[in-house]
Amino acid sequence: MIxxxxxxxxxxxxxxxxxxxxxxxxxxxxxxxxxxxxxxxAPTGSGKTLAFLFPLFKLLDPDSxxxxxxxxxxSRELAIQIEQVFKxxxxxxxxxxxxxxxxxxxxxxxxxxFPAVVIGTPGRLSDHVNQGSLETEAIKLVVLDEFDxxxxxxxxxxxxxxxxxxxxxxxxxxxxxxxxxxxxxxIPFDDxxxxxFLFQNKDSxxxxxxxxxSSKEKVQGLMRLVSHFQGEACIVxxxxxxxxDRISMLLKDNxxxxxxxxxxxxxxxxxxxxxKFRSGIVHLLIATDLASRGLDIPEIRHIVHYQLPPKKDAxxxxxxxxxxxxxxxxxxxxxxxxEALPDYLEKNMTEEVAIEDTVASLPSRxxxxxxxxxxxxxxxxxxxxxxxxxxxxAKAEDIGLITIMDFASYVAVSRKIASDLVKKLNGEKLKKxxxxxxxxx
Numbered sequence: 558m559i560x561x562x563x564x565x566x567x568x569x570x571x572x573x574x575x576x577x578x579x580x581x582x583x584x585x586x587x588x589x590x591x592x593x594x595x596x597x598x599a600p601t602g603s604g605k606t607l608a609f610l611f612p613l614f615k616l617l618d619p620d621s622x623x624x625x626x627x628x629x630x631x632s633r634e635l636a637i638q639i640e641q642v643f644k645x646x647x648x649x650x651x652x653x654x655x656x657x658x659x660x661x662x663x664x665x666x667x668x669x670x671f672p673a674v675v676i677g678t679p680g681r682l683s684d685h686v687n688q689g690s691l692e693t694e695a696i697k698l699v700v701l702d703e704f705d706x707x708x709x710x711x712x713x714x715x716x717x718x719x720x721x722x723x724x725x726x727x728x729x730x731x732x733x734x735x736x737x738x739x740x741x742x743x744i745p746f747d748d749x750x751x752x753x754f755l756f757q758n759k760d761s762x763x764x765x766x767x768x769x770x771s772s773k774e775k776v777q778g779l780m781r782l783v784s785h786f787q788g789e790a791c792i793v794x795x796x797x798x799x800x801x802d803r804i805s806m807l808l809k810d811n812x813x814x815x816x817x818x819x820x821x822x823x824x825x826x827x828x829x830x831x832x833k834f835r836s837g838i839v840h841l842l843i844a845t846d847l848a849s850r851g852l853d854i855p856e857i858r859h860i861v862h863y864q865l866p867p868k869k870d871a872x873x874x875x876x877x878x879x880x881x882x883x884x885x886x887x888x889x890x891x892x893x894x895x896e897a898l899p900d901y902l903e904k905n906m907t908e909e910v911a912i913e914d915t916v917a918s919l920p921s922r923x924x925x926x927x928x929x930x931x932x933x934x935x936x937x938x939x940x941x942x943x944x945x946x947x948x949x950x951a952k953a954e955d956i957g958l959i960t961i962m963d964f965a966s967y968v969a970v971s972r973k974i975a976s977d978l979v980k981k982l983n984g985e986k987l988k989k990x991x992x993x994x995x996x997x998x
Contacts, residue, residue, distance in 0.1 A: 568644065568708060568916070569611055572647050573642075581597075584752050594749040595731070595752065596737065596749045597731065597733070598732075600755060613628075616728070621809050624691070626698040627719075627723075628634055628677075629700065629702065629707070631707040636656050637654065639676050640654045641935070652673070653666075653674070653675050658823070664685070668690050671729060677714050693724075694724075698727055698728045698730070699723065700730045700732075701716075703733065703734065716947070722950060728733065729979045735755075735873070736755070761889055763876055765887075766814045772896075779861070779891055780807075782861065784916040789859060790858055791842070792843075793842070794848070794860065796843070797845065797846055814918070815839050818844040819844060820845065832960050836967075838924065839921060849878065860878055860886065860887070861885050862888065866889060875888075890902075922971060922972055924972045925969055925970075927965060927994065927997040930988075931961050931963050931966050941961075944987045945982070949977075956968065957969030979996060
């Protein structure tokens with residue numbers, strides 16, 4: 558490993574293939590060098606992960622055989638996303654990820670090999686510390702990412718369990734997309750210095766539009782609205798998973814291609830649906846507030862509030878998926894005649910729109926293929942692209958986003974050749990191993 562701050566920084570940036578840190582990241586990194594406990598306030602999508610990974614990266618000791626850093630996050634998706642970013646650094650340090658929805662036994666085996674970094678959700682980390690499978694004695698740094706969200710989701714008791722097992726002498730880095738009130742009593746310090754970049758939200762060019770409808774025709778009104786987006790990415794937010802499933806069923810019956818995301822889904826289905834949305838297989842995502850922050854979702858042009866959240870913070874985070882970093886975007890409030898605007902909104906804040914017709918939806922030019930090989934098989938994106946081109950006859954322009962998971966991979970390919978690729982490549986060898994390939998539903 559390169560020694561010295563400048564050398565470490567160059568190595569870090571080079572591994573990520575970025576030229577330099579942005580203003581927020583630089584300010585936070587500089588602050589962490591002066592204060593052992595620091596809080597970062599910054600909008601969703603501004604790059605908080607890299608801001609805390611660099612201080613973490615600097616602290617890691619290649620000669621240690623202990624868990625050195627703990628990253629606590631409120632959702633499985635965010636844990637997986639941070640793991641992927643960390644692995645892309647190619648540091649040589651092992652990382653283990655812990656979250657509900659998959660085998661705790663496998664996690665215990667991984668923790669027993671003492672990874673340098675552990676990433677996990679409060680509930681699963683609490684299970685591990687209480688069962689003695691997470692060694693905390695050598696931890697030098699604790700990151701609480703999207704800390705305010707963890708508290709909103711009711712993780713107080715689980716977080717308290719984890720902090721009770723820590724010495725309190727660690728370096729602590731907190732991130733949040735909203736201003737925090739008083740810290741809980743289990744946090745071993747008060748009033749950390751704050752690096753505040755929430756002012757970036759003030760330059761947002763988000764246009765809010767009110768779309769009135771009758772209660773009986775609300776879903777039909779939603780379909781008219783989203784049909785006019787014509788392939789531009791859109792997230793429709795609901796307050797409850799039951800509403801997501803109900804709207805999804807009606808959209809499916811009417812031929813609207815879309816994906817769904819909520820906490821009641823199996824983890825594999827959640828990941829696959831996010832891949833479809835990121836890849837442009839579908840341009841419409843119906844979701845609960847699980848999709849409002851912390852996820853690696855590309856810039857969204859349209860946000861639709863099918864159900865308005867009761868609290869302003871949730872409304873702000875939803876809108877933060879679009880009009881980010883000075884870009885423009887549109888937020889729509891679908892309001893039935895028997896519904897009232899919440900207290901945090903006034904009617905004069907929005908422009909009223911009326912849409913009477915439905916426009917035929919444009920099918921995506923991509924389909925999603927599943928391959929039965931992933932990171933554990935030492936497969937790279939280049940391997941997959943070469944396999945599709947050399948063995949399948951695809952052209953480079955026929956291949957979209959490639960996502961590699963531990964034991965499987967997904968790739969967006971031109972819809973017109975997807976079936977042919979399955980016929981040609983199913984059972985063929987990719988890096989000396991036969992792979993199954995199929996269109997992913």
